[in-house]
Amino acid sequence: MDFSPASDFASRLDARDPLAGYRSRFAIPDPDLVYLDGNSLGRLTLAAAERLRQAVEDQWGRELIRGYNQDWWQAPGRIGEKIAPLIGAAPGQVIASDTVSINLFKLAAAALELRPGRTKIITDTLNFPSDLYILQGLVRLLSRSQGEGRGGQHAILRIGSRDGDVTPDLDALAAALDAQTALVTLSHVTFKSGYLYDMAAITELAHRSGALVIWDLSHAVGAVTIELDTCNADFAVGCTYKYLNGGPGAPAFLYVREALQEQVVSPIWGWWGQQKPFAFGLDYVPAPGVTRFLSGSQPIMSLLAMETALAPLLEAGMPALRTKSLMLSEYLISLADTLLAPLGFSLGSPRDPARRGSHVSLRHPEGYRINRALIEELNLIPDFREPDNLRLGLTPLYTSFSEVWEGIDRIRRAVEEKRYEKYSPDKLTVT
Numbered sequence: 086m087d088f089s090p091a092s093d094f095a096s097r098l099d100a101r102d103p104l105a106g107y108r109s110r111f112a113i114p115d116p117d118l119v120y121l122d123g124n125s126l127g128r129l130t131l132a133a134a135e136r137l138r139q140a141v142e143d144q145w146g147r148e149l150i151r152g153y154n155q156d157w158w159q160a161p162g163r164i165g166e167k168i169a170p171l172i173g174a175a176p177g178q179v180i181a182s183d184t185v186s187i188n189l190f191k192l193a194a195a196a197l198e199l200r201p202g203r204t205k206i207i208t209d210t211l212n213f214p215s216d217l218y219i220l221q222g223l224v225r226l227l228s229r230s231q232g233e234g235r236g237g238q239h240a241i242l243r244i245g246s247r248d249g250d251v252t253p254d255l256d257a258l259a260a261a262l263d264a265q266t267a268l269v270t271l272s273h274v275t276f277k278s279g280y281l282y283d284m285a286a287i288t289e290l291a292h293r294s295g296a297l298v299i300w301d302l303s304h305a306v307g308a309v310t311i312e313l314d315t316c317n318a319d320f321a322v323g324c325t326y327k328y329l330n331g332g333p334g335a336p337a338f339l340y341v342r343e344a345l346q347e348q349v350v351s352p353i354w355g356w357w358g359q360q361k362p363f364a365f366g367l368d369y370v371p372a373p374g375v376t377r378f379l380s381g382s383q384p385i386m387s388l389l390a391m392e393t394a395l396a397p398l399l400e401a402g403m404p405a406l407r408t409k410s411l412m413l414s415e416y417l418i419s420l421a422d423t424l425l426a427p428l429g430f431s432l433g434s435p436r437d438p439a440r441r442g443s444h445v446s447l448r449h450p451e452g453y454r455i456n457r458a459l460i461e462e463l464n465l466i467p468d469f470r471e472p473d474n475l476r477l478g479l480t481p482l483y484t485s486f487s488e489v490w491e492g493i494d495r496i497r498r499a500v501e502e503k504r505y506e507k508y509s510p511d512k513l514t515v516t
């Protein structure tokens with residue numbers, strides 16, 4: 086460790102950090118590792134590791150099928166209620182289930198059915214590609230099943246961006262909303278630049294033209310303050326393996342505003358979303374409320390681990406998490422401005438903290454090879470997103486200010502010492 090004045094400053098920030106103690110609740114087997122990828126896969130909590138062991142050995146191993154009558158069957162709804170305070174949702178509106186992609190499919194289909202005759206779906210080019218693919222597949226399915234002359238085909242309009250793909254073109258979004266618009270669906274925090282949409286303003290704008298809104302909270306939940314109820318949001322989906330530290334492939338969640346719940350129909354009918362699953366009736370009757378969006382068996386072990394991982398987030402509370410997240414990202418950007426800008430880096434995220442999530446992208450023409458050198462030689466894990474973004478995720482529960490300082494210093498070394506030059510520009514499967 087280099088104890089320059091800058092890292093002294095980082096240690097002083099750590100000493101005054103009210104959330105510093107939470108780091109000890111995570112598995113940190115390699116203290117030298119600078120992990121700035123919690124926005125792709127959060128660290129493992131010690132409690133979740135223990136919960137998994139117990140669920141496997143004591144419940145699955147000993148109780149077997151009886152586990153469903155203990156705490157398995159209710160897990161999607163129970164865990165939904167725990168996620169609710171993190172996203173500003175009153176009880177009865179959230180379930181944990183499936184993947185973000187599948188939940189988006191279910192909610193988008195349900196939303197379009199609530200707006201018959203309207204054919205326009207608005208999203209943006211900054212959205213996560215899987216969300217776009219889901220919409221494209223849904224539009225194809227609807228056009229094949231609707232045939233000709235049943236109100237016309239749905240079309241997806243992608244709003245473009247400004248400032249080199251950092252911010253969406255909000256004027257274009259406002260201009261596109263019209264009486265044909267059925268649905269607007271956007272990522273609250275965009276995955277590459279970390280742009281944070283003004284949820285209240287965009288939701289209101291969409292509602293003024295009669296459209297419904299689905300917010301994808303994947304890069305926002307656990308990182309920024311979210312007020313779904315206050316914003317009058319209609320629907321939301323979100324991911325739990327990023328800032329919620331739920332574990333690889335942990336189930337996602339979905340939110341349906343209470344007032345819409347009895348009007349909406351899931352496009353995937355299954356027994357977990359049936360009113361009386363164990364009556365085994367031969368015809369589908371939707372369960373009351375948001376439960377109708379369940380379809381089949383859920384990954385119970387993953388659900389239980391994720392449930393346990395939520396505890397420290399709920400204890401810390403979103404206001405403290407957001408405050409620290411902003412301090413981390415402001416500190417990182419100030420270090421990048423002084424130490425990395427002279428080496429060819431530029432900021433690929435909004436400068437305005439009010440419009441930024443909890444990750445920061447630094448752009449460099451050699452971004453990919455620098456990312457490789459950092460992982461292979463410098464024990465720093467960021468990630469890379471095309472075309473030139475080195476993405477640095479800041480997780481307020483366990484990222485320290487010293488880690489940020491050390492991370493920026495290692496990036497400086499990767500470039501100054503030209504360590505990246507020995508790596509091939511050919512991409513690995515997962516970047």
Ligand SMILES: *Cc1c(COP(=O)(O)O)cnc(C)c1O
Pocket residue numbers: 184185186187212213215216272276301303304324337
């Ligand atoms: C991570 C992420 C997803 C992940 O989708 P899965 O189907 O759960 O793999 C979806 N949307 C956004 C915006 C994401 O950031």
